[in-house]
Amino acid sequence: METMQIPARAEVAAQDKWAIHDLFATDDDWRAALAAAKEYVPRVQAFRGRLGESAQTLLDYLRLDDEISLAFDALVHYAQRKSDEDTRVAAYQEMVSQVMRLAVELQSAAAFQTPELLAIPDDTLEGFYQAEPDLTLYRLNIDRVRRRREHVLSDKEEALLAAAGEMAAAPDDVFSMLNDADLKFPDATDKDGVMHPVTHGTYIPLMQSYDRVLRKSAFDSLYSVYGQFRNTAASILSAQVKQLLFFANARKYPSTLAAALDGTEVDPAIYHNLIDAVHRSFQPMYRYVALRRRALGLDELHMYDLYVPVVEGVEMKFTFEEAKEIALKALAPLGEDYLNLLREGFSNGWIDVYENQGKRSGAYSAGARVHPFVLLNFKGTLDDVFTLVHEMGHAVHSYLSNQHQPTAYQDYVIFVAEVASTCNEALLMEYLLSVTTDKKQRAYLINHFLEQFRGTLYRQTMFAEFELRVNEMTQRGEGTTAEALCALYKDLNVQYFGPDMVVDDEIALEWARIPHFYYDYYVYQYATGYAAAIALSRRILREGKSAVRDYIGFLTGGCSADPVTLLRGAGVDMASPAPVEDATKLFDELIGEMEALLA
Structure with missing residues (x-):
């Protein structure tokens, strides 16, 4: 009998893909934005040695930091989401590497930030808040930096650690x-001799099968490869x-x-x-x-x-449409405003629904400022319904934090x-x-x-x-x-x-x-x-x-x-x-x- 086929990315219907174009219309637009972002390096370096000179200078720097955060939000999300759509595409892997290299370069350029914030005397900083009331927006973040004083190194040492950031990410990348x-995993065989593909996306559904022969076969298939x-x-x-x-x-x-x-x-x-x-x-x-x-x-x-x-x-099975309806009914106790955000996400390209060849395994929600991007590998199981509401919980959390907090405080820990x-x-x-x-x-x-x-x-x-x-x-x-x-x-x-x-x-x-x-x-x-x-x-x-x-x-x-x-x-x-x-x-x-x- 034929083995079930997993579609190529191009074969997935547009309505089942996330609206990646909400970040950038094309790869070329992304490249243009990346080139423009390189100008942030000299702009950051221009503040070196100056954060303690005046309230206005410190405020200007922190506002620039917010601007960079918003620019990199779009750049990073586009590259990573495109890479996750098909992890085999080298061009998108390279885009991720490019934006991460620039991020490390910027971190290196901004290595003076923490030491200089720590060097400002308490009474001087209080004077800054009095002189420039808009600076009080950043007081909590400044206090967080100063709280960790004993763990902050010299300017040169901080620059060195920042430069090591790309190497530090290597184990996760590898x-x-x-x-x-x-x-790649061998196909699993059920009690009737039918072959079933074993992937990260199919493994748990196979383990939920009532066919114990199939379960053990899938288990052995997966771990035989990890054993190698x-x-x-x-x-x-x-x-x-x-x-x-x-x-x-x-x-x-x-x-x-x-x-x-x-x-x-x-x-x-x-x-x-x-x-x-x-x-x-x-x-x-x-x-x-x-x-x-x-x-x-x-x-x-x-x-x-x-x-x-x-x-x-x-054995409960659901279409994606059914899963969305169940989610709306189940989360009704959270109120109509919450449900309207779910409907917005369901209708306007927040979700990448189905598995395709090379697509990143598992599920996640990435809280981009334009709107969240939710990756699923939906198979129609009860678990998949739970995964949908789980990831939409992340998505709404990100959306509400982004909408209600200034840039400096949008990212929840x-x-x-x-x-x-x-x-x-x-x-x-x-x-x-x-x-x-x-x-x-x-x-x-x-x-x-x-x-x-x-x-x-x-x-x-x-x-x-x-x-x-x-x-x-x-x-x-x-x-x-x-x-x-x-x-x-x-x-x-x-x-x-x-x-x-x-x-x-x-x-x-x-x-x-x-x-x-x-x-x-x-x-x-x-x-x-x-x-x-x-x-x-x-x-x-x-x-x-x-x-x-x-x-x-x-x-x-x-x-x-x-x-x-x-x-x-x-x-x-x-x-x-x-x-x-x-x-x-x-x-x-x-x-x-x-x-x-x-x-």
Whole structure:
């Protein structure tokens, strides 16, 4: 029988592609804008040694910085989005490289900024604010720079670190090319001998199949290839962690964790508290694994049995049109203004919907100033509906922050980046449960909800613990070979899944395919964000307009306050373990309902 074909980019319908022309009409327009942007380098250099001379000079420089930020927003988004449309096209890879080289050149040219801001005496700076009231707009950002005084180096040292930026990005670039463009997986075979293509986009749908032969075949296909490149993958990840350690040491941080979280004003204690809280909540996870094994009627539960729904015969499929309608109904508690933004995104080229040959895997939302750009690889599964509302949560968060904050405060930090997306997912689940009366369908949906807890709260915390321990190994001078990474990763799986799970040897290679390990302590925020989102969604459904008002206030906040303060304004305190503990309690309650339904 014929293998299913994935279309070329040119074969995808225009209405299913994002409106990249909203950034630049043509590649030539982009090139012209890049050439014009090169003039920013001498304009920035003209301020060298002058930031402390007057309030007007400092204000002029900070306004130029805003102008550069807006110009590079369009340049970077166009190049990266075009590259992601087909990662095999060398011309767009080169465009990404060109704009990144210019960005590094500008960072190098502006290396004087932080040292000069630090050198301005406090009383002089206060005089500047009095002399030029418009400068007070930038007070928070200036205070943030001055707060990190002990981690800022000399002018020449800062220039050197800025110049190293392109090299520092190399591990992520190499991983992306290997993972998205070069790796090819053998077809998987189902119980009837039919071949199925294995790609990043098809892998999870294959793992959700009720055909166990197909699941194991897809599992073996994927990890057989990663196994062939295990030493290469370990070298790339090792290079990533070493460059993080280099910059942390250079800036006199005690660890890479402290360096990463300082930039977002998050106490490292929150990271450790998350891991500790999840460790204290392993029993619900073990209970869920045991339930899954019994529900599937298996003597042994393997890693390739984790994604198949435990309720057979309720295979939910959706067209993209149906997915959009469900999203609008599920997110109705957020109010008509929020729904109108969703409709705007659905109708006006925010979303690139389907997989095509060479397209970047996974999903994301990129919050460009013109409007967000959402990449999907939509297959019509229930997961894909959740991915749609997840990424549109990011998109609306970006849009509202861009609309309500001045340029200097539009970009929200990564600690809050996953809150809006996972709040949408929680509201979607509550909606689906509220309109489902069929016992079997309800069990299917609860299983999906349980999988969100497993996949987000537990799995991402396991990722976070792996990332932390790899960084600690590197700091201690221990080798991060493929053998060491596989041993660590397998041990964590044993710990997190418990005695009812057969932790297959192949899963020890999973670290080699996770792009988020190149994002510098990003993954823990999926777990903290999920805990916050559960709390927020329940408050919205419980309290209505007042909770929605607080929540929308959070979405419009950008980085106008530290992230923990912004979340407190919406009613959640992430400095406390309570949100994580409350989420794991809900997980345990849902397992109880699932056990009753399956009985």
